Amino acid sequence: MNYTLHQLKIFLEISQSKSITKTAEKLYLTQPAVSIQLKNLQDQFSIPLTEVVGRKLYVTDFGMEIADAAKKIIEEVEAINFKTLSYNGKLSGKLRISVASTGKYVMPYFLSDFMNEHNGVELIMDVTNKTKVVRSIELNEVDFALVSVLPKKLNVETLELMQNQLFLVGGKGLKLKKGPSKKNLFEDIPLIFREEGSATRNAMESFISNNSLPVRKKIELTSNEAVKQAVVAGLGFSIMPLIGIKNELQNQQLQIIPVKGLPINTLWRLIWLKTKKLSPTAIAYLEFLTNRKAEIIKDRFDWINEY
Incomplete structure (x- = not known):
């Protein structure tokens, strides 16, 4: 047997992701490089480590045992490296x-x-x-x-x-009626949400539900940055964490809209x-x-x- 630590690390990631592509992305390698290292490791065993059914890669039972062993070897090597640093007072x-x-x-x-x-x-x-x-x-x-x-x-x-504070924010070009009621405000302007599973979205939905506010139109985006850019561009407004909009507030790309009950404090x-x-x-x-x-x-x- 003449397998390398590099090959074991690659195979361990393959066993977890079940994908050459995802392994390459995770380890910052090319797909051909991952495939070559998998082949070189496989060549040292007479029993298959993986198999392809249809277009999907599966790790065999034997392959999973090798992956478990690889994990232990890698952890031991890392422990040796860390112990060396510790003995040097680090x-x-x-x-x-x-x-x-x-x-x-x-x-x-x-x-x-x-x-x-x-x-x-x-x-x-x-x-x-x-x-x-x-x-x-x-x-x-x-x-x-x-x-x-x-x-x-x-x-x-x-x-x-x-502290984490969430405010209602809009773009600098957002024109509001003088002294709009909370209800009219949420009726008039599209509201931009984060995706399901986001704590910010949960906080928004709780605020809207607790205040029985009507929402005319929803836009859903999958990251805080995407929501922020959409608000800056004037697509609508959103309830956002203050911590993430410092530069936009200071550059006057965004404005905080005063609303009773906000900010939400967590x-x-x-x-x-x-x-x-x-x-x-x-x-x-x-x-x-x-x-x-x-x-x-x-x-x-x-x-x-x-x-």
Whole structure:
């Protein structure tokens, strides 16, 4: 046997994604490069690792056993690398965080100093919607998740980071009648929503339902950036997190529309499973946040107080 660590990493990803294309995208390789490495690994075994039925790739039972072994080998190699750094007096290890999509405007500021101070730490951060974030915590795929709404069915520990405020916003060219009622406002202008599963959408729908507001027309977009650009372009208005529209407000591309009952106030929280055994890296990060979050908020987010 003469397989390489590189081949094992590629095959492990293939076993998880069941796709050459997705593996190539995940590992930043070309599809031919992935196919060649899979063939080179397969050539060392007399039993098939994969099979193609129709146009779909399947991993055989034997292949899954090899994938499990590959995972253990890769983890042991990573542990050796991290231990080497530790003996040199450096904190090391992987820090895995899943972030609700609008949290991308928050989380990097709570990570940058920690990562700069600990060069041996490897960060893996996934930015997605609330539903997938909660799922990643439930499946124990990450150390922490950043959410603005706590999951109801999971037993989690929490660390509050900072306030999250959602305002009704429109483009600079949006002309409003003087002193429009809340009801007329929502009747007259199309409302732009995030996709199903988004915490921002859930907050919008709760506000509309609780106030019995009519919505004349809905537009649904699948990211906060897409919603923001649509509002800037004048397609309609939306309820959006203040944290994600700083530049557009300062450049006067967007305007906050005063409405009774807004802003909606929630909290950005870092959460993790109560049953999770945190790594030394994860513990060190929690200590960093506990000691430094007030300083980070003051230095990075003081502008929020203007609104």
